[in-house]
Amino acid sequence: MARVGVDVGGTNTDLVLEADHGVFVHKVASTPHDQSEGVLKGLRELCDIAGVSPADVSLIVHGTTVATNITIEHNGAEVGMLTTRNFRDILHIGRHKRPYNFSLHFEVPWQKRPLVKRRNRVAVSERILPPDGKVEIPLNETEVLEATRLFKRRGIKSVVVGFLFSFLNDAHERRAAEIVRAEMPDAYICTSSEVANVIREYERFSTAAMNGFVGPKTSLYLENLQQKLVDNGFRANLRVIQSNGGIATVDTCSQKAVGILMSGPAGGVIGGRAEGLLCGRSNLITVDIGGTSADISTIPDGRIKIMNALAIRSNSVARGIDPREFALVPFGGAGPLHGVALAEAISAKDIIVPVAPGITAAMGLLQTDMQYEHARSLIVSLRHADQTAIERMNAVIDELVEQCRRDLEKDGVAAGRQKFQRLAECRYHGQGFELRAQLPEGRLTASNLADVVASFHQQHRLDYGYHFEDGEVELITVRVIGSEDVAPLKVARIEKAAEGSDISGAFLYSRATTFDDGQSVDTPRYDRNRLRAGQRIVGPAILIQHNSTTLLPPGYTAAVAEYGNLHVYRGA
Secondary structure, three states: OEEEEEEEOOOEEEEEEEEOOEEEEEEEEOOOOOHHHHHHHHHHHHHHHHOOOHHHEEEEEEEOOHHHHHHHHOOOOOEEEEEEOOOOOHHHHOOOOOOOOOOOOOOOHHHHOOOOOHHHEEEEOOEEEOOOOEEEEOOOHHHHHHHHHHHHHOOOOEEEEEOOOOOOOOHHHHHHHHHHHHHOOOOEEEEHHHHOOOOOHHHHHHHHHHHHHHHHHHHHHHHHHHHHHHHOOOOOEEEEEOOOOOEEEHHHHHHOHHHHOOHHHHHHHHHHHHHHHHOOOOOEEEEEEOOOOEEEEEEHHHOOEEEOOOOOHHHOHHHOOOHHHOEEEEEOOOHHHHHHHHHHHHOOOEEEEOOOHHHHHHHHHOOOOEEEEEEEEEEEEOOOOOHHHHHHHHHHHHHHHHHHHHHHHHOOOOHHHEEEEEEEEEEEOOOOOOEEEEOOOOOOOOOOHHHHHHHHHHHHHHHHOOOOOOOOEEEEEEEEEEEEOOOOOOOOOOOEOOOOOOOHHHEEEEEEEEOOOOOEEEEEEEEHHHOOEOOEEEOOEEEEEOOEEEEEOOOEEEEEOOOOOEEEEEOO
16 A cells, blocks of 8 residues: 655645655646646646556645735635624734834735625624623524524625633634524534633634635645546545644534644654654754745754745744754755755754655655644632632643544544543733643643643743743643654655765766856855765755755765765865
């Protein structure tokens, strides 16, 4: 049996196939009008290259920009929204953030091009109260029905339900969704508590609104691709990589389409981390430069953080990370061409160029765990938590674990292969936003709450450079991540160079080349695929391969590692 990773970029669709007889890569032009066309073309050609029948492919993991493209092009669904009376303008007001604090002349994107037009945000009577989710005003079902019929008259096919404090009690949201579904059975319907069951109404409402905006087209694409695979003889399970780096089913990603907005970059970061670990590096800065975008991630000690077309320095030095202790991993078709220049600009320790830079994101897809995530907000002071509060936290943790367990079991993951990570999103009393801390295994107790507090202090010190030992720490949100470990991609070692051999066998031709300092130097070109483990290339040189080109300026050396990665460093 074989498994395939397919990553769709703005310019190219990259594929990697792993079978018992080896790993095979391929690249075809993307088809923006319908990404599935490029995916199917690439799959058929790759199967021919690998000598594998479509029926022998058991798993296809897909990274797609379909949801991202909908957002950038602003061509999503016409969305209707039901919300709590007097709060229809939360999406318009946002967090009062202004692009230019002292100017009256500026454009606010979420106001000029809203995800839900104001006339389609309909307020209904209902009210849930904090801190326990008590119902103050029952849901007016007649108003919900009238709003639904208004949506139908306007031809709206996507409806979002977002009520105040539904993260404490989602009964009203669920009931409203039932009424809408009965009247509009073919519509795309979601609630804020299903999409982002966390505190803060703007974040919850805007995430749900984005889900309603990208959901219909995204689900249509995924379902269409799934059917085309069957029609072309593929019986594989189709999985999609999410923004959090885990993979999930088509059903899950259709229902929570907002979760795959960063689907494409996530695979690249995972692939870049794997390449670094092959060379014994765990402190990494990945730079994925493709045909349409550049994505950056800092990976301290192997921990992934994804950042999109932001400056490397602002995501490293400004966050307490010293690039001098990190290796730069450039990939994507254009990454290795700029790798040395970027490393010099940030004073990175060295550079690691992946085996197949243009296919690294696709390779990362086959090293991604099956993963589901659920969260619930509750506000508890960890300093003053009594036994009742502790039991309340344990009950929420148990419920979230059970939700993740059901998701994994639905996807065929046996109990023995299920893993659960428990996280507490905490803040100091009075802070605006939270940081993640680890929750201990097993039950929370009065004694191990101190471990949660210590974990938060440590994270705060890492992100901000300081912490308050005596500060009051509040738990705001509990998050549980359920996952299944996936067998990593088996990258083969390349042939080792014979003792005393040189790199003349990889030489192609030589040509004058002008570098950044303005000097023109006669620069040889080498076929990277002919290089062997243990060989060294002294710059200036250009290493050419099918999916990328690596530039080695004067004063730099590239050493070929045992898996074919290039370790690039200053000096001979």
